[in-house]
Amino acid sequence: MFHRLMSRALRAAVVAAAFAAVGAHAQQVLRVTAIPDESPTELARKAAPLVKYLESKLGMKVEYTPVTDYAAAVETLVTRKIDLAWFGGFTFVQANIRSGGQVIPLVQREEDQKFxxxxxxxxxxxxxxxxxxxxxxxxxxxxxxxxxxxxxxxxxxxxxxxxxxxxxxxxxxxxxxxxxxxxxxxxxxxxxxxxxxxxxxxxxxxxxxxxxxxxxTPAYYDYNWTVHAQMPAALREKLKAAFLALSRDSAEGREVLELQRATRFVPTSPDNYKGIEAAARAAGLI
Incomplete structure (x- = not known):
C-alpha cells in the first residue's frame, strides 16, 4: 500500500513538473530595451524589425520595452527585469560596475570599433x-x-x-x-x-x-548589445549568432542593419571598454 501511494505521488510530481516546464517554455520571452538616446518614436521604429528577426532566429517571443532614461536601462538589466540591452560604452561600464562584473557585452556594430x-x-x-x-x-x-x-x-x-x-x-x-x-x-x-x-x-x-x-573627435569604442551573465549560455550563444548572421544580402537583414546604422555586427568584449572607463574616472563621472 505504501509503495503504491509513493508511486502515485511520484507520478503526480513528474506530471506536475512536466506541465510546469511546458508552461514556463510557453511563457518564455526575451525582453529587450535600449538607452533613450533618440526620440521614443525613432527607437520604436528601429526596434520593430529587429524584434521580428530575433523571434524568427530564437524561436521565442521578443518584447521591446522602452525606458525613461539611461539609468533605467542600466538598472533594468542589472536587476534582470530585461534580458538584452542596447548600451553606449559608458552605460556598459556603469552596468558592469553596478552589477559587480555580471554583465556581458555580446556584439557591437563594426562602426562602434571606431566611433x-x-x-x-x-x-x-x-x-x-x-x-x-x-x-x-x-x-x-x-x-x-x-x-x-x-x-x-x-x-x-x-x-x-x-x-x-x-x-x-x-x-x-x-x-x-x-x-x-x-x-x-x-x-x-x-x-x-x-x-x-x-x-x-x-x-x-x-x-x-x-x-x-x-x-x-578621434575614434573610440562605443555601443554594444549586452546581456546579464546569468542568461543561460545556450541562449546567449544563440542570440550572439543571430546578430552575427545579419547580412545586407537579404531584405530582412538589410532592413535591420540599415535601421541599426550598421554595416554588420562583430563580437566584442569587456576589454574594449577599458578606455571608456578610464575616461569616465578621469572626468570624475564614476
Whole structure:
C-alpha cells in the first residue's frame, strides 16, 4: 500500500513538473530595451524589425520595452527585469560596475570599433573648440558616451574644463535634442554622436546651411548589445549568432542593419571598454 501511494505521488510530481516546464517554455520571452538616446518614436521604429528577426532566429517571443532614461536601462538589466540591452560604452561600464562584473557585452556594430562624436554650431563665429569658451554648450544625456563622456574627455584634453570654461552647461537628454537646441539658438554649440548627425542630415531633418560640424573627435569604442551573465549560455550563444548572421544580402537583414546604422555586427568584449572607463574616472563621472 505504501509503495503504491509513493508511486502515485511520484507520478503526480513528474506530471506536475512536466506541465510546469511546458508552461514556463510557453511563457518564455526575451525582453529587450535600449538607452533613450533618440526620440521614443525613432527607437520604436528601429526596434520593430529587429524584434521580428530575433523571434524568427530564437524561436521565442521578443518584447521591446522602452525606458525613461539611461539609468533605467542600466538598472533594468542589472536587476534582470530585461534580458538584452542596447548600451553606449559608458552605460556598459556603469552596468558592469553596478552589477559587480555580471554583465556581458555580446556584439557591437563594426562602426562602434571606431566611433566618433561631432561638435555642431549655428554660430558663424565658432570655428574651433577654443571659440566656444565662455558660451552656452549642450551635451546629450549625462550618461551618454558619445553625447557627453567622450566629448567632455576631448574638451579636457584640449585644455577646456566645461564646468569652468562654459557660461552654461546644458544636458538635452538625446542627440537629436542637442541638434534642435543648437538650431534654435538656445546654445552656441553642442556635441552628439556622428551616426545620429549623419542620419539627420540624410533625412534632411537639419538645415546644414545653418547648423554645421566644426570639430570631429578621434575614434573610440562605443555601443554594444549586452546581456546579464546569468542568461543561460545556450541562449546567449544563440542570440550572439543571430546578430552575427545579419547580412545586407537579404531584405530582412538589410532592413535591420540599415535601421541599426550598421554595416554588420562583430563580437566584442569587456576589454574594449577599458578606455571608456578610464575616461569616465578621469572626468570624475564614476
Amino acid at each position: 566618433r562624436s561631432v561638435f555642431v554650431t549655428a554660430d558663424p563665429a565658432v570655428r574651433s573648440l577654443a571659440d566656444i569658451k565662455g558660451r552656452d554648450f549642450s551635451f546629450g544625456s549625462q550618461s551618454s558616451t558619445s553625447g557627453h563622456l567622450m566629448p567632455r574627455s576631448f574638451l579636457m584634453q584640449a585644455g577646456i574644463e566645461p564646468d569652468r570654461d562654459f557660461r552654461r552647461v546644458a544636458y538635452s537628454g538625446a542627440h537629436d535634442a542637442t541638434v534642435a537646441a543648437v538650431a534654435a539658438g538656445k546654445v552656441a554649440a553642442g556635441a552628439l554622436n556622428i551616426s545620429v548627425w549623419e542620419k539627420l542630415v540624410a533625412d534632411k531633418k537639419v538645415d546644414t546651411e545653418r547648423v554645421r560640424v566644426f570639430y570631429t
